[in-house]
Amino acid sequence: MDNLLQKLLPMQPLASVEGRDNDTLMYLIHGLVLILFVGWAIYYVVVLIKFRATKNSKAVESHTAHQISSYVEWFVVVAEILLLFAFSIPFWAVHQAGMPTGKDILQVRVVAQQFAWNVRYAPSGKFGRSSARFLDDNPMGLDPNDPDNKDNITTMNQIYLPIDKTVLITLTSKDVIHSFGLPAMRVKQDVIPGMTTHVWFTPNKLGSYEIACSQLCGVGHYRMRGIVNVVSQSDFDQWIAQNKGIHD
Ligand SMILES: [Cu+2]
Incomplete structure:
Protein backbone atom coordinates (compact mmCIF):
# COMPACT_ATOMS: atom_id res chain seq x y z
CA MET A 1 0.00 0.00 0.00
CA ASP A 2 2.77 2.40 0.98
CA ASN A 3 4.66 1.66 -2.22
CA LEU A 4 1.56 2.25 -4.34
CA LEU A 5 0.90 5.60 -2.65
CA GLN A 6 4.54 6.55 -3.06
CA LYS A 7 4.21 5.88 -6.80
CA LEU A 8 0.98 7.84 -7.14
CA LEU A 9 2.15 10.78 -5.07
CA PRO A 10 5.93 10.69 -4.81
CA MET A 11 7.37 12.37 -1.74
CA GLN A 12 10.93 12.67 -0.52
CA PRO A 13 12.05 9.33 0.88
CA LEU A 14 11.09 9.27 4.53
CA ALA A 15 13.91 8.90 7.07
CA SER A 16 12.28 9.34 10.47
CA VAL A 17 9.91 7.35 12.68
CA GLU A 18 7.60 10.28 13.36
CA GLY A 19 7.29 11.27 9.70
CA ARG A 20 5.15 8.25 8.90
CA ASP A 21 2.00 9.72 10.45
CA ASN A 22 2.73 12.98 8.68
CA ASP A 23 2.76 11.14 5.35
CA THR A 24 -0.45 9.25 6.18
CA LEU A 25 -2.17 12.58 6.80
CA MET A 26 -0.73 14.03 3.57
CA TYR A 27 -2.07 11.10 1.55
CA LEU A 28 -5.51 11.35 3.17
CA ILE A 29 -5.76 15.10 2.54
CA HIS A 30 -4.60 14.69 -1.04
CA GLY A 31 -7.06 11.80 -1.48
CA LEU A 32 -9.97 13.98 -0.36
CA VAL A 33 -8.84 16.87 -2.55
CA LEU A 34 -8.44 14.52 -5.51
CA ILE A 35 -12.02 13.24 -5.08
CA LEU A 36 -13.29 16.84 -4.89
CA PHE A 37 -11.24 17.89 -7.91
CA VAL A 38 -12.46 15.02 -10.11
CA GLY A 39 -16.04 15.45 -8.87
CA TRP A 40 -16.10 19.17 -9.59
CA ALA A 41 -14.47 18.69 -13.00
CA ILE A 42 -17.11 16.12 -14.01
CA TYR A 43 -19.91 18.35 -12.69
CA TYR A 44 -18.52 21.30 -14.65
CA VAL A 45 -18.52 19.38 -17.94
CA VAL A 46 -22.02 17.97 -17.31
CA VAL A 47 -23.38 21.46 -16.64
CA LEU A 48 -21.67 22.88 -19.72
CA ILE A 49 -23.39 20.29 -21.91
CA LYS A 50 -26.74 20.05 -20.17
CA PHE A 51 -27.37 23.78 -19.92
CA ARG A 52 -25.82 24.89 -23.20
CA ALA A 53 -27.38 28.02 -24.73
CA THR A 54 -28.74 26.33 -27.87
CA LYS A 55 -31.03 24.08 -25.82
CA ASN A 56 -31.81 26.54 -23.03
CA SER A 57 -32.43 29.95 -24.49
CA LYS A 58 -34.43 31.10 -21.46
CA ALA A 59 -33.18 30.91 -17.88
CA VAL A 60 -35.23 28.84 -15.40
CA GLU A 61 -35.14 30.61 -12.07
CA SER A 62 -36.98 28.10 -9.89
CA HIS A 63 -34.86 26.17 -7.40
CA THR A 64 -33.69 22.70 -8.33
CA ALA A 65 -35.51 19.89 -6.52
CA HIS A 66 -32.35 17.80 -6.08
CA GLN A 67 -30.89 17.08 -2.65
CA ILE A 68 -27.60 15.75 -4.02
CA SER A 69 -25.67 18.94 -3.41
CA SER A 70 -26.45 18.93 0.30
CA TYR A 71 -25.36 15.26 0.56
CA VAL A 72 -22.09 16.19 -1.08
CA GLU A 73 -21.61 19.10 1.32
CA TRP A 74 -22.21 16.80 4.29
CA PHE A 75 -19.76 14.25 2.93
CA VAL A 76 -17.06 16.96 2.77
CA VAL A 77 -17.86 18.20 6.27
CA VAL A 78 -17.72 14.69 7.75
CA ALA A 79 -14.48 13.88 5.88
CA GLU A 80 -12.85 17.06 7.17
CA ILE A 81 -14.00 16.44 10.75
CA LEU A 82 -12.53 12.93 10.51
CA LEU A 83 -9.23 14.29 9.17
CA LEU A 84 -9.03 16.74 12.04
CA PHE A 85 -10.21 14.64 14.98
CA ALA A 86 -9.28 11.10 13.93
CA PHE A 87 -5.89 11.88 12.41
CA SER A 88 -4.40 15.39 12.84
CA ILE A 89 -5.07 15.90 16.54
CA PRO A 90 -4.05 12.36 17.62
CA PHE A 91 -0.85 12.61 15.52
CA TRP A 92 -0.08 15.99 17.09
CA ALA A 93 -0.73 14.60 20.58
CA VAL A 94 1.63 11.67 19.99
CA HIS A 95 4.50 13.51 18.32
CA GLN A 96 4.31 17.16 19.31
CA ALA A 97 2.55 17.55 22.65
CA GLY A 98 5.63 17.01 24.81
CA MET A 99 9.33 17.42 24.21
CA PRO A 100 11.29 14.18 24.58
CA THR A 101 13.21 14.00 27.84
CA GLY A 102 15.55 11.56 29.54
CA LYS A 103 19.09 10.36 29.15
CA ASP A 104 18.40 8.36 26.03
CA ILE A 105 18.04 11.31 23.73
CU1 LIG B 1 18.14 31.38 6.30
Whole structure:
Protein backbone atom coordinates (compact mmCIF):
# COMPACT_ATOMS: atom_id res chain seq x y z
CA MET A 1 0.00 0.00 0.00
CA ASP A 2 2.77 2.40 0.98
CA ASN A 3 4.66 1.66 -2.22
CA LEU A 4 1.56 2.25 -4.34
CA LEU A 5 0.90 5.60 -2.65
CA GLN A 6 4.54 6.55 -3.06
CA LYS A 7 4.21 5.88 -6.80
CA LEU A 8 0.98 7.84 -7.14
CA LEU A 9 2.15 10.78 -5.07
CA PRO A 10 5.93 10.69 -4.81
CA MET A 11 7.37 12.37 -1.74
CA GLN A 12 10.93 12.67 -0.52
CA PRO A 13 12.05 9.33 0.88
CA LEU A 14 11.09 9.27 4.53
CA ALA A 15 13.91 8.90 7.07
CA SER A 16 12.28 9.34 10.47
CA VAL A 17 9.91 7.35 12.68
CA GLU A 18 7.60 10.28 13.36
CA GLY A 19 7.29 11.27 9.70
CA ARG A 20 5.15 8.25 8.90
CA ASP A 21 2.00 9.72 10.45
CA ASN A 22 2.73 12.98 8.68
CA ASP A 23 2.76 11.14 5.35
CA THR A 24 -0.45 9.25 6.18
CA LEU A 25 -2.17 12.58 6.80
CA MET A 26 -0.73 14.03 3.57
CA TYR A 27 -2.07 11.10 1.55
CA LEU A 28 -5.51 11.35 3.17
CA ILE A 29 -5.76 15.10 2.54
CA HIS A 30 -4.60 14.69 -1.04
CA GLY A 31 -7.06 11.80 -1.48
CA LEU A 32 -9.97 13.98 -0.36
CA VAL A 33 -8.84 16.87 -2.55
CA LEU A 34 -8.44 14.52 -5.51
CA ILE A 35 -12.02 13.24 -5.08
CA LEU A 36 -13.29 16.84 -4.89
CA PHE A 37 -11.24 17.89 -7.91
CA VAL A 38 -12.46 15.02 -10.11
CA GLY A 39 -16.04 15.45 -8.87
CA TRP A 40 -16.10 19.17 -9.59
CA ALA A 41 -14.47 18.69 -13.00
CA ILE A 42 -17.11 16.12 -14.01
CA TYR A 43 -19.91 18.35 -12.69
CA TYR A 44 -18.52 21.30 -14.65
CA VAL A 45 -18.52 19.38 -17.94
CA VAL A 46 -22.02 17.97 -17.31
CA VAL A 47 -23.38 21.46 -16.64
CA LEU A 48 -21.67 22.88 -19.72
CA ILE A 49 -23.39 20.29 -21.91
CA LYS A 50 -26.74 20.05 -20.17
CA PHE A 51 -27.37 23.78 -19.92
CA ARG A 52 -25.82 24.89 -23.20
CA ALA A 53 -27.38 28.02 -24.73
CA THR A 54 -28.74 26.33 -27.87
CA LYS A 55 -31.03 24.08 -25.82
CA ASN A 56 -31.81 26.54 -23.03
CA SER A 57 -32.43 29.95 -24.49
CA LYS A 58 -34.43 31.10 -21.46
CA ALA A 59 -33.18 30.91 -17.88
CA VAL A 60 -35.23 28.84 -15.40
CA GLU A 61 -35.14 30.61 -12.07
CA SER A 62 -36.98 28.10 -9.89
CA HIS A 63 -34.86 26.17 -7.40
CA THR A 64 -33.69 22.70 -8.33
CA ALA A 65 -35.51 19.89 -6.52
CA HIS A 66 -32.35 17.80 -6.08
CA GLN A 67 -30.89 17.08 -2.65
CA ILE A 68 -27.60 15.75 -4.02
CA SER A 69 -25.67 18.94 -3.41
CA SER A 70 -26.45 18.93 0.30
CA TYR A 71 -25.36 15.26 0.56
CA VAL A 72 -22.09 16.19 -1.08
CA GLU A 73 -21.61 19.10 1.32
CA TRP A 74 -22.21 16.80 4.29
CA PHE A 75 -19.76 14.25 2.93
CA VAL A 76 -17.06 16.96 2.77
CA VAL A 77 -17.86 18.20 6.27
CA VAL A 78 -17.72 14.69 7.75
CA ALA A 79 -14.48 13.88 5.88
CA GLU A 80 -12.85 17.06 7.17
CA ILE A 81 -14.00 16.44 10.75
CA LEU A 82 -12.53 12.93 10.51
CA LEU A 83 -9.23 14.29 9.17
CA LEU A 84 -9.03 16.74 12.04
CA PHE A 85 -10.21 14.64 14.98
CA ALA A 86 -9.28 11.10 13.93
CA PHE A 87 -5.89 11.88 12.41
CA SER A 88 -4.40 15.39 12.84
CA ILE A 89 -5.07 15.90 16.54
CA PRO A 90 -4.05 12.36 17.62
CA PHE A 91 -0.85 12.61 15.52
CA TRP A 92 -0.08 15.99 17.09
CA ALA A 93 -0.73 14.60 20.58
CA VAL A 94 1.63 11.67 19.99
CA HIS A 95 4.50 13.51 18.32
CA GLN A 96 4.31 17.16 19.31
CA ALA A 97 2.55 17.55 22.65
CA GLY A 98 5.63 17.01 24.81
CA MET A 99 9.33 17.42 24.21
CA PRO A 100 11.29 14.18 24.58
CA THR A 101 13.21 14.00 27.84
CA GLY A 102 15.55 11.56 29.54
CA LYS A 103 19.09 10.36 29.15
CA ASP A 104 18.40 8.36 26.03
CA ILE A 105 18.04 11.31 23.73
CA LEU A 106 20.77 13.19 21.94
CA GLN A 107 20.80 16.95 22.32
CA VAL A 108 22.18 19.19 19.61
CA ARG A 109 22.18 22.97 19.46
CA VAL A 110 21.95 24.88 16.22
CA VAL A 111 22.54 28.60 15.78
CA ALA A 112 21.51 29.96 12.41
CA GLN A 113 23.13 32.94 10.75
CA GLN A 114 23.14 34.50 7.32
CA PHE A 115 23.82 32.05 5.62
CA ALA A 116 24.89 28.99 7.52
CA TRP A 117 23.97 26.57 10.28
CA ASN A 118 26.32 26.43 13.28
CA VAL A 119 26.03 23.13 15.11
CA ARG A 120 27.14 22.27 18.61
CA TYR A 121 27.47 19.03 20.55
CA ALA A 122 28.28 18.46 24.22
CA PRO A 123 29.77 14.95 24.51
CA SER A 124 29.74 15.14 28.33
CA GLY A 125 26.10 16.13 28.25
CA LYS A 126 26.82 19.64 29.52
CA PHE A 127 26.62 22.64 27.26
CA GLY A 128 28.81 25.40 28.63
CA ARG A 129 27.83 29.06 28.68
CA SER A 130 27.58 31.03 25.48
CA SER A 131 27.07 34.71 24.93
CA ALA A 132 26.89 37.22 22.11
CA ARG A 133 30.04 38.82 23.65
CA PHE A 134 32.16 35.93 22.36
CA LEU A 135 30.76 35.85 18.84
CA ASP A 136 33.89 37.57 17.54
CA ASP A 137 36.03 34.73 18.93
CA ASN A 138 33.98 31.78 17.73
CA PRO A 139 30.83 31.40 15.62
CA MET A 140 28.65 30.11 18.47
CA GLY A 141 29.84 32.55 21.12
CA LEU A 142 31.15 29.86 23.47
CA ASP A 143 32.59 31.30 26.67
CA PRO A 144 36.30 30.26 26.67
CA ASN A 145 36.41 30.51 30.47
CA ASP A 146 33.71 27.90 31.04
CA PRO A 147 35.26 24.44 31.53
CA ASP A 148 32.04 22.82 30.29
CA ASN A 149 32.80 24.20 26.85
CA LYS A 150 36.15 22.43 26.62
CA ASP A 151 34.84 19.21 25.08
CA ASN A 152 32.09 20.82 23.01
CA ILE A 153 32.18 20.11 19.31
CA THR A 154 31.14 22.73 16.79
CA THR A 155 30.62 22.23 13.09
CA MET A 156 29.20 24.28 10.29
CA ASN A 157 26.45 22.94 8.03
CA GLN A 158 27.10 19.35 9.11
CA ILE A 159 25.02 17.45 11.62
CA TYR A 160 25.91 13.88 12.55
CA LEU A 161 23.22 11.73 14.10
CA PRO A 162 23.21 8.11 15.21
CA ILE A 163 20.46 5.98 13.70
CA ASP A 164 17.41 5.02 15.81
CA LYS A 165 18.11 7.57 18.53
CA THR A 166 15.75 10.45 19.19
CA VAL A 167 17.43 13.80 18.72
CA LEU A 168 16.27 17.06 20.26
CA ILE A 169 17.59 20.05 18.36
CA THR A 170 17.47 23.45 20.06
CA LEU A 171 17.41 26.28 17.57
CA THR A 172 18.13 29.96 17.68
CA SER A 173 19.40 32.66 15.35
CA LYS A 174 22.10 35.33 15.46
CA ASP A 175 20.51 37.72 13.04
CA VAL A 176 17.20 37.29 11.20
CA ILE A 177 14.43 34.70 11.13
CA HIS A 178 15.46 31.48 9.39
CA SER A 179 13.62 28.19 9.19
CA PHE A 180 15.14 24.80 9.87
CA GLY A 181 13.65 22.60 7.17
CA LEU A 182 14.52 18.94 7.03
CA PRO A 183 12.14 17.42 4.49
CA ALA A 184 13.37 13.83 4.82
CA MET A 185 12.51 13.89 8.54
CA ARG A 186 9.27 15.82 7.89
CA VAL A 187 10.48 18.57 10.19
CA LYS A 188 10.26 22.34 9.78
CA GLN A 189 10.59 25.02 12.41
CA ASP A 190 11.17 28.77 12.39
CA VAL A 191 14.47 29.84 13.94
CA ILE A 192 14.01 33.17 15.68
CA PRO A 193 16.60 35.60 17.10
CA GLY A 194 16.19 36.07 20.85
CA MET A 195 14.15 32.89 21.22
CA THR A 196 14.81 29.17 21.35
CA THR A 197 12.65 26.74 19.45
CA HIS A 198 12.90 22.97 19.17
CA VAL A 199 12.47 20.09 16.79
CA TRP A 200 12.79 16.40 17.54
CA PHE A 201 12.68 13.23 15.52
CA THR A 202 14.14 9.73 15.39
CA PRO A 203 16.14 9.08 12.22
CA ASN A 204 15.67 5.50 11.06
CA LYS A 205 17.49 5.37 7.72
CA LEU A 206 21.22 5.74 7.10
CA GLY A 207 22.20 8.43 4.62
CA SER A 208 22.69 12.14 4.05
CA TYR A 209 19.76 14.52 4.01
CA GLU A 210 19.47 18.17 3.15
CA ILE A 211 18.69 20.94 5.61
CA ALA A 212 17.16 23.74 3.58
CA CYS A 213 16.53 27.16 5.07
CA SER A 214 12.80 27.56 4.53
CA GLN A 215 12.41 31.24 5.31
CA LEU A 216 13.61 33.89 2.89
CA CYS A 217 16.43 35.37 4.98
CA GLY A 218 18.52 37.50 2.63
CA VAL A 219 20.45 37.43 -0.63
CA GLY A 220 22.28 34.22 0.23
CA HIS A 221 19.13 32.34 1.30
CA TYR A 222 19.35 29.99 -1.67
CA ARG A 223 22.73 28.67 -0.54
CA MET A 224 21.88 28.28 3.14
CA ARG A 225 21.90 24.53 3.22
CA GLY A 226 23.38 21.92 5.45
CA ILE A 227 23.59 18.15 5.61
CA VAL A 228 22.30 15.75 8.21
CA ASN A 229 24.38 12.58 8.16
CA VAL A 230 22.64 9.62 9.76
CA VAL A 231 25.30 7.08 10.71
CA SER A 232 25.59 3.96 12.84
CA GLN A 233 26.02 4.40 16.59
CA SER A 234 29.65 3.19 16.40
CA ASP A 235 30.49 5.60 13.56
CA PHE A 236 28.87 8.37 15.58
CA ASP A 237 30.86 7.52 18.72
CA GLN A 238 34.02 7.50 16.63
CA TRP A 239 33.21 10.88 15.12
CA ILE A 240 32.58 12.32 18.58
CA ALA A 241 35.85 10.88 19.90
CA GLN A 242 37.80 12.32 16.98
CA ASN A 243 36.35 15.79 17.20
CA LYS A 244 35.99 16.33 20.94
CA GLY A 245 37.46 19.61 21.98
CA ILE A 246 38.37 20.75 18.46
CA HIS A 247 36.74 24.04 17.68
CA ASP A 248 36.32 25.61 14.29
CU1 LIG B 1 18.14 31.38 6.30
